Amino acid sequence: MALSSEIIKQKLLDKFGEEITGWEEPYGMITFSSNKDLNLKVLQFLYDDPELQFRFLTDLCAVHYPEKKGEEIAVVYHLHNLVDNIRIRFKINTDINQPDVFSATALYAAANWMERETFDFYGVNFIGHPNLKRILNVDDMEYFPMRKEFPLEDQTRLDKDDEMFGRN
Amino acid sequence: MPRPVQYNITEKPIETPIGTVEGPPGFTGEGFFASKLSDVVGLARKNSIWPLPFATSCCGIEFMALMGSHYDLARFGSERVSFSPRQCDLLMVMGTIAKKMAPIVKQVYLQMAEPRWVLAMGACASSGGIFDTYSVLQGIDQIIPVDVYVPGCPPRPEAVLDGFMKVQDLVGKENLRRRNSDKYQELMKSYGIQ
Numbered sequence: 001m002a003l004s005s006e007i008i009k010q011k012l013l014d015k016f017g018e019e020i021t022g023w024e025e026p027y028g029m030i031t032f033s034s035n036k037d038l039n040l041k042v043l044q045f046l047y048d049d050p051e052l053q054f055r056f057l058t059d060l061c062a063v064h065y066p067e068k069k070g071e072e073i074a075v076v077y078h079l080h081n082l083v084d085n086i087r088i089r090f091k092i093n094t095d096i097n098q099p100d101v102f103s104a105t106a107l108y109a110a111a112n113w114m115e116r117e118t119f120d121f122y123g124v125n126f127i128g129h130p131n132l133k134r135i136l137n138v139d140d141m142e143y144f145p146m147r148k149e150f151p152l153e154d155q156t157r158l159d160k161d162d163e164m165f166g167r168n
Numbered sequence: 169m170p171r172p173v174q175y176n177i178t179e180k181p182i183e184t185p186i187g188t189v190e191g192p193p194g195f196t197g198e199g200f201f202a203s204k205l206s207d208v209v210g211l212a213r214k215n216s217i218w219p220l221p222f223a224t225s226c227c228g229i230e231f232m233a234l235m236g237s238h239y240d241l242a243r244f245g246s247e248r249v250s251f252s253p254r255q256c257d258l259l260m261v262m263g264t265i266a267k268k269m270a271p272i273v274k275q276v277y278l279q280m281a282e283p284r285w286v287l288a289m290g291a292c293a294s295s296g297g298i299f300d301t302y303s304v305l306q307g308i309d310q311i312i313p314v315d316v317y318v319p320g321c322p323p324r325p326e327a328v329l330d331g332f333m334k335v336q337d338l339v340g341k342e343n344l345r346r347r348n349s350d351k352y353q354e355l356m357k358s359y360g361i362q
Contacts, residue, residue: 145303150302152301154301
C-alpha cells in the first residue's frame with residue numbers, strides 16, 4: 001500500500017502525540033512543527049521507520065520572523081521519501097537570543113554544509129556539528145546578514161549620498 | 169519594421185596596406201636619430217601590452233567577443249592574453265567581485281611585476297553596480313589602484329577598446345621615474361602594498 005499523508009500523520013501522532021503541532025498541508029505537502037529539543041528524535045523516527053523511511057534531506061534552511069517574540073528563528077527541514085516519492089516539511093522554532101539547535105549531521109550527511117550555510121546567514125548554533133564555521137561569506141564578517149534587523153545594502157560604503165536616493 | 173542597418177557609409181580610403189605607429193618626435197640627421205628614451209620605451213610598451221583577464225561574470229563574456237575576430241584586441245598589440253600574472257602588464261578585472269574574491273584579486277595584482285596597470289570593466293568592477301549588498305565589494309579600487317574605468321553593464325566591446333586605448337595612452341606617456349616617486353609609493357602604501 002502506498003504511503004499517504006494520513007498514514008504519516010497517524011504514525012507521528014501515535015509516536016509523539018501532542019508534541020507535534022502546527023499541522024498544515026499547503027499545496028499537498030505535509031507540514032508540521034515540534035519543540036526544538038525534539039528535532040533529532042522526530043528526524044530519527046522519520047528516518048528509521050520501515051514504512052516512512054524519509055532518508056533524503058532535500059533542504060535545510062532558516063527563516064527569521066522578527067514579530068514572533070521568543071521564537072524568532074524557524075529552522076525548516078525538507079525530507080524526501082525516495083521509495084514512495086513523498087516530501088514533507090518539518091519546522092522547529094528557536095529564540096534568537098539562544099539559537100541552539102541539535103545538529104542533524106549524524107543522521108544526514110547532507111546536513112553538514114546546509115547547517116553551515118544556515119549558521120552563516122542566520123546564526124543558528126547547531127550543537128554537535130563537526131565544523132560549524134562560515135561557508136559562503138567572508139570569514140571576518142561580524143553579523144548574520146539574512147536576519148531582518150540588518151539592511152540589505154552594504155553598510156560599509158561611504159560614497160552613497162542619502163539625498164540622492166530620496167531618503168531623509 | 170526594423171531600422172535598416174547601415175555600415176561603412178563614410179568612405180575611408182586605405183592609405184597604407186599595413187597600419188603602422190608614428191615614431192616619437194626627435195632629431196634626425198644622416199645615419200642617426202635622437203629622441204627621448206622615455207618616448208621610445210613608452211612607444212614599445214604601449215603597443216605590446218599583455219593583458220591578464222580576470223573575468224568573473226557577464227563582462228567576461230563580452231571580453232570573449234572583444235578577443236574574437238570581429239573586434240580583435242590583437243590589433244592593439246595584445247595578441248597574447250597571458251594567464252600568468254608575472255608576465256602581464258595590464259590586469260583587466262571584468263565582473264562582480266565578491267568580498268570573498270577580493271583577496272584573490274589583490275594577490276594576482278601583487279604577483280604582477282612593475283610596471284603594471286589595471287582596467288576595471290563594467291559597473292560591478294568599478295563600483296559594485298547593481299549589487300549594493302553585504303557580499304559584494306563596492307568597486308575594486310577599494311583593494312587595488314585602478315587606472316581606467318570602463319562604464320556599462322556590460323560595456324560594448326567598442327567601449328572596452330576605447331578603455332584599452334586610454335590605457336595605451338597612459339602607458340605611452342608615463343614618466344620612467346613615476347614608479348619610484350614618493351607620490352606613487354604613497355598610493356601603494358594607502359592600499360597596504362609596500
